[in-house]
Amino acid sequence: MTAALMLELRDLSKSFQLHHLHDARLNVLRGLDLRLHAGECVALSGPSGAGKSTLLRVIYANYRPTLGAVHVRHGERWLDLAKATPHEVLDVRRHTLGYVSQFLRVIPRVPALDIVAEPLLQAGMDEQQARQRAGDLLRRLNVPERLWPLPPGTFSGGEQQRVNIARGLIARRPVLLLDEPTASLDAQNRNIVAQLLAEARAAGSAVLGIFHDEDMRDRVATRLFPMQTLEAA
Amino acid sequence: MSALLQVRGVSRLYGSRIGCEDVSFDLHPGELLCIVGESGSGKSTLLNTVAAQLAPSSGSVQYRQRHGGWLDVGGLSEADRRRLAREEWGFVTQNPRDGLRLNVSAGANVAERLMALGQRNYRQLRDIARGWLERVEIDPTRIDDAPTSFSGGMQQRLQIARTLVTQPRLVFMDEPTAGLDVSVQARILDLLRRLVNELGLAAVMVTHDLAVARLLAARTMVMQGGRVVETGLTDQILDDPQHPYTQLLVSSVLTT
Numbered sequence: 001m002t003a004a005l006m007l008e009l010r011d012l013s014k015s016f017q018l019h020h021l022h023d024a025r026l027n028v029l030r031g032l033d034l035r036l037h038a039g040e041c042v043a044l045s046g047p048s049g050a051g052k053s054t055l056l057r058v059i060y061a062n063y064r065p066t067l068g069a070v071h072v073r074h075g076e077r078w079l080d081l082a083k084a085t086p087h088e089v090l091d092v093r094r095h096t097l098g099y100v101s102q103f104l105r106v107i108p109r110v111p112a113l114d115i116v117a118e119p120l121l122q123a124g125m126d127e128q129q130a131r132q133r134a135g136d137l138l139r140r141l142n143v144p145e146r147l148w149p150l151p152p153g154t155f156s157g158g159e160q161q162r163v164n165i166a167r168g169l170i171a172r173r174p175v176l177l178l179d180e181p182t183a184s185l186d187a188q189n190r191n192i193v194a195q196l197l198a199e200a201r202a203a204g205s206a207v208l209g210i211f212h213d214e215d216m217r218d219r220v221a222t223r224l225f226p227m228q229t230l231e232a233a
Numbered sequence: 234m235s236a237l238l239q240v241r242g243v244s245r246l247y248g249s250r251i252g253c254e255d256v257s258f259d260l261h262p263g264e265l266l267c268i269v270g271e272s273g274s275g276k277s278t279l280l281n282t283v284a285a286q287l288a289p290s291s292g293s294v295q296y297r298q299r300h301g302g303w304l305d306v307g308g309l310s311e312a313d314r315r316r317l318a319r320e321e322w323g324f325v326t327q328n329p330r331d332g333l334r335l336n337v338s339a340g341a342n343v344a345e346r347l348m349a350l351g352q353r354n355y356r357q358l359r360d361i362a363r364g365w366l367e368r369v370e371i372d373p374t375r376i377d378d379a380p381t382s383f384s385g386g387m388q389q390r391l392q393i394a395r396t397l398v399t400q401p402r403l404v405f406m407d408e409p410t411a412g413l414d415v416s417v418q419a420r421i422l423d424l425l426r427r428l429v430n431e432l433g434l435a436a437v438m439v440t441h442d443l444a445v446a447r448l449l450a451a452r453t454m455v456m457q458g459g460r461v462v463e464t465g466l467t468d469q470i471l472d473d474p475q476h477p478y479t480q481l482l483v484s485s486v487l488t489t
Contacts, residue, residue: 019477020484061466063473086452086466087261107426107448108419121430 003037005073006175006206007059012068014051014058027230028054032068034208034225036175041197041207043217046227052210053102055227056177059208060099061089072096072175094122098173100181104164106153112163113138113148119171137166141192157184169196176200178209182216194219235297237262237403237435238283243292245282251459252278255292258454258464262402265429265436267446267467269482270456276439277407279456283437284324284405285314296321299402319349323396327408329388332395333380339366339391340376346399365394369424386417390424397428406438410445422448443486447471455479 014029028051036042044052057063059070061081070081074096079088093099107115113134120130138148141162147155152163165181178197182190190213197207197220208225211217217224238260245252253275260266268276281287283294285306294306299321309317318324326332333342343362344352352358363373369390371383380388389409396404409425410418426449429436440446446453446467453467455476463476474480 016473017475019480057472062468064465064469064475089466090451107423109423 043221100168267450275459
């Protein structure tokens with residue numbers, strides 16, 4: 001059985017032109033090809049500065065590629081995010097692409113439970129059910145119930161990261177991008193995240209991630225995608 | 234997908250001086266678009282022109298009405314323009330004193346726009362006003378107080394209640410949080426974020442604060458010297474700015 005192709009990068013390049021810093025040009029990605037299938041978990045590997053986070057951000061359309069294509073299977077059709085309109089990108093993010101960043105972006109006054117429930121609400125689930133599911137996931141990630149009604153601004157790094165993971169994984173996404181989701185977690189919570197990822201894969205999600213912790217990488221990754229630092233142009 | 238608002242090649246000149254020039258964008262239902270740029274970049278001129286408060290020197294603004302037909306906003310009679318502003322649109326000004334009526338009570342400020350739509354039942358109007366005061370976190374026992382006795386932040390929340398009570402389909406906001414303390418600002422931003430989601434509002438908001446754009450808007454337009462220099466998803470513009478001016482704006486933000 002061959003798993004469905006979910007994401008295909010073709011000849012992808014990304015450089016940054018810094019207009020106010022002597023017009024410096026940073027070449028971070030060049031001519032990159034990658035295919036990602038349903039149910040697999042590909043770990044990006046390579047030294048710091050090799051462009052791993054940049055690659056995830058380009059796929060999420062947070063950064064705009066300089067050259068090349070980011071083809072994503074979006075429902076029944078394929079879209080090239082390098083050429084998609086903002087409204088198409090938003091739709092892909094709402095239904096197809098999930099992204100868990102390294103750090104939680106805290107919104108003043110919004111409680112942890114609501115932050116986690118939000119992707120479900122945006123997908124049209126009713127409020128009570130969404131909160132119930134958010135609570136279940138936070139409980140599973142060992143975020144104490146007394147913290148749920150509080151904005152996570154004052155939480156510890158590990159607690160914030162677990163809120164972030166819960167938000168990123170609560171709604172099923174066919175393609176998941178993970179930027180060091182377990183960096184500040186202890187062994188027990190890393191285990192839980194590994195289980196959640198295994199469940200997502202079993203449900204058919206394709207995962208592309210950065211896992212610095214080797215033990216974690218060995219547990220979750222089905223293959224590695226090595227990356228190298230480009231020389232400055 | 235069908236837009237709610239189509240702006241095409243809109244310019245507004247003040248004599249020979251350019252207010253805004255050749256601006257085009259679409260706004261979809263339920264979407265909040267931010268216009269950012271420094272003072273004098275033309276963002277308020279653009280907002281006022283699109284909202285039919287200023288006549289465009291050239292270009293067109295088309296608005297899709299509740300019943301589906303397109304309306305050429307630039308060609309409206311004054312009476313039709315007023316009807317639109319009353320029934321389908323809302324406008325939140327930077328200074329709440331410009332958007333409120335200061336000589337009538339808080340409750341009357343909220344109820345007034347409903348009365349203009351023909352609601353007359355006093356008790357009902359009062360109940361709705363009280364509900365909206367609560368929604369914008371104003372103690373409903375202050376319903377009979379004049380807005381002049383309110384703090385700046387309360388006045389701004391009252392203006393938001395007054396604007397949203399008629400359930401407009403499209404809201405224009407000009408720097409609604411500028412000039413307020415940061416704690417007050419956070420409260421109003423959170424309020425706007427919730428109300429925009431709950432009511433499915435479409436909105437165009439002018440701000441010079443990139444953090445406000447990040448928090449509220451999926452899409453952002455950057456203006457400089459009356460022209461749009463960059464447009465796209467807000468997170469793209471803030472995290473991967475392409476235009477030199479946007480790069481300057483983004484790199485000038487202090488982080489704490």
